[in-house]
Amino acid sequence: MGRSGGAAGELRARRAREEAAAREARLDGLAERRDSAWQEVEDRIATKLPGEYDRAVSLLADLHALADREGERAAFTRPLRELRERHRRKSGLQRRMDEVRPGPVPFPEHRLWEAVVRFHERSR
Structure with missing residues (x-):
């Protein structure tokens, strides 16, 4: 070379x-600002706008990465399960979260990066 x-x-x-x-x-x-970030996720979801769903999922991906970095995965998975349950009828939101989370482990790194890239490409 x-x-x-x-x-x-x-x-x-x-x-x-x-x-x-x-x-x-x-x-x-x-x-x-972890607590306010979870509230921001809720606020974005409440708009019921697809673009805001994307931003909420991107923020969830960052919250997951933060929990992983700090060794506090349970501090992420419990509120995520509760959030998914509260919004179980919002199929567009659920689909976006499923795209990022293909298996039993929430937001694995390889899917996390793909989702963040997709989000940023849509934002341009």
Whole structure:
């Protein structure tokens, strides 16, 4: 591989580091407002607008990542189960959450990233 391949690899690595740092900063900010973030999820869902459902699910994905980072998964899964139960008749919301959560473990990382990317692509 020539020089250009190395430069492209370095660029990808730098972008990955920058994205990881930005995500950590976002999670740090979220940690300071965790309770209000859950309320924001509820408020977005209450609008019954598809775009707001997307934003609510994106915020849920960040709350999940925060819980994982802090080793507090139960602090995420219990309120998530309750939220899903309260909004069980909102099929569009349930479908969005299912897209992010394909199995028994809520929001696995590989699906989480795909969902966040889809959300940001729709937001443009």
